Amino acid sequence: MNKTLMEKIANFVAGIKFDDIPTAILENALPCFIDGFGCMLAGALSPVTAIRASLASKSDREAHAFLPNPFMTDVPSAACINGISAHYEDFDDVSIVLRGHPSAVMVPTCLAVGEEQKSSGKKLLTAYIIGVDVADYIAKHINPEHYSIGWHSTSTLGIFGATAAASYLMGLTVPQMANALSIAASMSSGLKGNFGTMTKPYHAGLAAEQSIIATYLAAAGMEANTNIFDDPAGYRRAYAGEDMEKRDIPDLSWETSAFASSMLSLKPYPSCRGTHTAIDATLFLRETYDLKLEDIKKINVYVQPIAADIVTYERVERPSQGKFCMSYCVAAALLDGTVNLDHFSEAQIQRKDLRAVMDKTEMIVDLALSNGEYTDGTWKARVEIVLIDGRKHEKIIVDAKGEPSNPMSTKEIEQKFLQNANRVMDQSSANETLITLKNLTSIRNIMTLSTDIAQAMN
Amino acid sequence: MNKTLMEKIANFVAGIKFDDIPTAILENALPCFIDGFGCMLAGALSPVTAIRASLASKSDREAHAFLPNPFMTDVPSAACINGISAHYEDFDDVSIVLRGHPSAVMVPTCLAVGEEQKSSGKKLLTAYIIGVDVADYIAKHINPEHYSIGWHSTSTLGIFGATAAASYLMGLTVPQMANALSIAASMSSGLKGNFGTMTKPYHAGLAAEQSIIATYLAAAGMEANTNIFDDPAGYRRAYAGEDMEKRDIPDLSWETSAFASSMLSLKPYPSCRGTHTAIDATLFLRETYDLKLEDIKKINVYVQPIAADIVTYERVERPSQGKFCMSYCVAAALLDGTVNLDHFSEAQIQRKDLRAVMDKTEMIVDLALSNGEYTDGTWKARVEIVLIDGRKHEKIIVDAKGEPSNPMSTKEIEQKFLQNANRVMDQSSANETLITLKNLTSIRNIMTLSTDIAQAMN
Incomplete structure (x- = not known):
């Protein structure tokens, strides 16, 4: 029997171990994670960030929002606030397959859940890669129709990547993860009609926030239709405007990873x-x-x-x-x-x-x-x-700087990071933060990462 | 110049005063509000309610979740929890125009926001009517295509009614309300593919919750495309599968209200x-x-x-x-x-x-x-x-009991309410609650309503 799209995703994610990830993928992914992190810092002072932060209540749960005056809030809110920041300057990376900005959703989600779970840096980077790849994988089944009819896939498809990443970090079982993804399908939203407004960066935060809520709900026992992608009354029909033709998409694997042979498109300039x-x-x-x-x-x-x-x-x-x-x-x-x-x-x-x-x-x-x-x-x-x-x-x-065919150099990516970090911390703290992030996979509990950064921002 | 759909909604809602509402509308609406309230009580012990409640944190904000062991939580969570309860038994009212269940979204939203705002019973009932009518009004522009391609319009369109109701209760300006509705357009979700699972009642809670968040964000200064319904890249295209023909829909007014000449369809039996x-x-x-x-x-x-x-x-x-x-x-x-x-x-x-x-x-x-x-x-x-x-x-x-053409009698509606309330409180408390609700428009601050009910449930 053919596996459903949901089974392909949940089985792949559940089987992942850091040590099995090809080195090239880790080497391509880490700079993208660092770049997304830098964009999050660059946008931390944005008015949209402040608006969403004003709704968040202080909490004793273990999650930071990386604000100028950081305070502890609940995990989904922290992810939402940081997601808005990460997309605010339109300086964040792009996936051509997704037709959107994966790291603005994945980095904040992985951080917030990773802090709650006291995850290691290795686990965090793994979750980040899972997030980007799952969002791209669903995009392969539904784009370009989905994007063309008006969906901001950063949010609408990003939520699935973030849900897979959060499910991985929280250690959900395969059936729970399938429920989480299906609940996320009932929460997927974000309209291109709101481009050019404050609501555009909010979309990235919304996807991060809702992905965590979907994962919590599934972990707590909420059930959903775990065939939601392939169901004739399911996701593809509503979100692609028609019954999609069966496409011959290879199974999700490291061979098909967005990071298998290149980085994502990174932006050297904070403009469209x-x-x-x-x-x-x-x-x-x-x-x-x-x-x-x-x-x-x-x-x-x-x-x-x-x-x-x-x-x-x-x-x-x-x-x-x-x-x-x-x-x-x-x-x-x-x-x-x-x-x-x-x-x-x-x-x-x-x-x-x-x-x-x-x-x-x-x-x-x-x-x-x-x-x-x-x-x-x-x-x-x-x-x-x-x-x-x-x-x-x-x-x-033909190919702008930052495209996979014309990538930014390590030095350029690091300079961009420092410029971004400099918006909220001094140069020496920025340098230290960069070193910490470059050594991400050696961190035992990423809570120390956010604590250090919160201090640097004060 | 023709008014946009958004302008028609925001201008109508902003101009509403309780004393201007035709008596027939008030008389048709109150039984539906009471019926929705009763369904909310009937479902309060549901497992889905419990799952969502387990995520909500205690808060000192003034909102109750009407649980068996009621506790104070944040306003959007209270609305979500109660929304799940209201739809759980599939006993709640139906709007044929909406192709969904309006009161399961509107009653919990109005209650949660009304409590926060210390609204009067008159204001609460007005907001409830606004909510049902705005959801129906948008449905007239987008159904049946919208429902047919897979959207659970209880949630996807219900969010707009609830946002209008919340905006009214919070006293938003017309431009703020338009922003709130447009932010809500970027949060509208809920798939029929999840019918038959726990996620179906969750849809009602989700719409209630997200409508309040959209309203908070707009009140705090978030901006969005206030022409999102008519914009060629906006809501109708993404959510109806095609560019919708311009339809000749009369302006929103009391003449076109869902309650102008009848009640909603009320269910005498808690089955499909x-x-x-x-x-x-x-x-x-x-x-x-x-x-x-x-x-x-x-x-x-x-x-x-x-x-x-x-x-x-x-x-x-x-x-x-x-x-x-x-x-x-x-x-x-x-x-x-x-x-x-x-x-x-x-x-x-x-x-x-x-x-x-x-x-x-x-x-x-x-x-x-x-x-x-x-x-x-x-x-x-x-x-x-x-x-x-x-x-x-x-x-x-031809017309089942409860259809507008064959309505339930006052006595039948009250018996249904008592049966529902009896699931979480004794007969005498249920009787008192019914009397309180029948006198809704005489309540000065509806916070007393929820306090009384919470006590009755203990």
């Missing part, structure tokens, strides 16, 4: 992924040619339709709009040689030099970039700098 | 709605003819396809299966002249006399009942009792 190829092209032109501002007549940024659909702001009136404004990102890259968190502040968006470059910059949809074809999921861009003397410099970038 | 017409027909035949068991050769129950789709158990091995077993319900009606909560116990399902009748009873799909047409939403049934001497008695029931 749709701006990254243009930023890279601009940085290339800046380094290659001796460009003087007064010599530049026009900057044309040719993009695929998918980028224009998301990078929608022509002007920047609020810092967050800069993340979705092509001319702002290109101007920052050209003038400062980088795009970083500091660019998205009230002071920076008022800069006259940036505005002068923005006035010369135009974003143009160019179907020829994809041979006339709308290629969803790639961000190919061409930047053309036209000089007053008539010369032109141009550069096409 | 699909069994009720057959139970009524059996009761009629029992009263009309002098039936002796030994004279009966066969009982044929002819039903529409929709009933056979839901009333699926042929045998009863667990009490809960009896609610979805036609021969069991018919046997109880024939032998005992009623179907009540006591029938769904371990002792009752072992009764030999019931099993003897069940062995003679058969459920048969009869397309002729709907002139060959599959009429979704009606439960027409014909019961035929064939005697050994060759005679036949038969009865067709």
Whole structure:
């Protein structure tokens, strides 16, 4: 008899031991975990984080929320608060399969549950990998239809990865884990219609929070339809708009892991992924040619339709709009040689030099970039700098920095982490935190990790 | 400019005053509120209630969970726990428009928030009416497609009614209420694929809980897309499987209220709605003819396809299966002249006399009942009792007792309430509670209501 999707997941997860995980997977996963952790620190001061934190009550349960003034709260709330922070700056990693941001959900979930369970660093990293892989695995069965009709799969599918991770950390039996995943199916939510609002980062926190509640409920004896994915009246029909064709997806295994041969897509710049190829092209032109501002007549940024659909702001009136404004990102890259968190502040968006470059910059949809074809999921861009003397410099970038085919180096990832951590702690604490995280698998009880970090933030 | 669906809802709700509500609406709504309250008491000892309650922590906030051993917990958890109880016995009211159970979500939400806000009974009843009407109003725009593709609209649409009710009780501004509804759109969930499991009653609690969280978040400043219903990338597309045609739905008003000319469908028997017409027909035949068991050769129950789709158990091995077993319900009606909560116990399902009748009873799909047409939403049934001497008695029931066209009398509703309350308190406390609820609109601070009831349950 063919195994159900649920059985494939629950059986795989239940059988996992850290020592069986291929080294390459561990080596690819740890930098992503560290990157997600850094994004969580970077967003810890966000207004959305503060709003959700204001609802959380103090608790004597063993979980921290990594806030500027950390306090103990219940485990699901801690995961929710940290999840919001992790996604707030739109600086967190991307899975193309998921069409979403896995670490913003998995890192906070694993931390909150791991602290409660006094898990080891090895167990925590294992749970994180499970979370990313389970979310991707379900995505393989339901995307792109699911994402296309309006679901923010970071949340809707992320909840399953986080539930599998939490179930693993809590030591649920296979039947309990199946119930947890099915309860999670009745809690899966998050609409793309709320992109561009505070509710977008909330989606990541919501998935983390609800995954833990689903796991608690299953551990306490709640039962659900454990064939919810394959049931004709189940998840796929409601969440993909139609009865899905049976797809020939290999079983979940280390061979098919998101980390088997590469890292996830990591973002070098805290702006929409749709701006990254243009930023890279601009940085290339800046380094290659001796460009003087007064010599530049026009900057044309040719993009695929998918980028224009998301990078929608022509002007920047609020810092967050800069993340979705092509001319702002290109101007920052050209003038400062980088795009970083500091660019998205009230002071920076008022800069006259940036505005002068923005006035010369135009974003143009160019179907020829994809041979006339709308290629969803790639961000190919061409930047053309036209000089007053008539010369032109141009550069096409196919794979932005941070894509699996063009990965960030260890040094770049660490610099990004330190920049993120620096938002909530001093440089020396940031350095220490990075060292601690690089040695994650040697930590016996990750409660010490959060205690140290909470102290560093005070 | 045409108003958006969101504007129609938020503007209507914000302008409501108790004194403006037509008397007929108040008179139709109060019995439904009382009935929902009674169902909540009837289910308070359910295992699902206990599972969710085991996760709730004690709190000094002013909200009760009406448990056998009541304790104070946070407001959303109290609403969740009571919501599970209210839906557990499948004894709660039904809205045909919603295709779900509105009071199981609205009563617990209004109580929990009303207690926190120290609301009056008038305000509470107003919020309850708002909740039922807003859920129905959105259902008019999105059903039957929404329900058909797998959504348990009790939860997915119930959350909007509950959010409107909570926003009203908390005194949110119109823009805040719109944000709350849009945040709720990103939290709407609940799959029909989980029917028949513990997760079904949990859906009602989940909607109540999440509606309050959405309202808190909006009150604390969280923003969302306030055009989420009409946005092309918004709620309707994801939750109805397609871009919905614009429908010509009148504005929300008292004229269109679910309570304008009738009550909701109330259930006289704690079994699937699909069994009720057959139970009524059996009761009629029992009263009309002098039936002796030994004279009966066969009982044929002819039903529409929709009933056979839901009333699926042929045998009863667990009490809960009896609610979805036609021969069991018919046997109880024939032998005992009623179907009540006591029938769904371990002792009752072992009764030999019931099993003897069940062995003679058969459920048969009869397309002729709907002139060959599959009429979704009606439960027409014909019961035929064939005697050994060759005679036949038969009865067709079109509208079951409790439908708006065949409503339960005040006395029947009150007897049902007392029967329900009796599960958790003695007869005299039940009587007092009923009197208190009948005088709901004279209560100055409904905190006294829950305090009294909690004491009665001890």
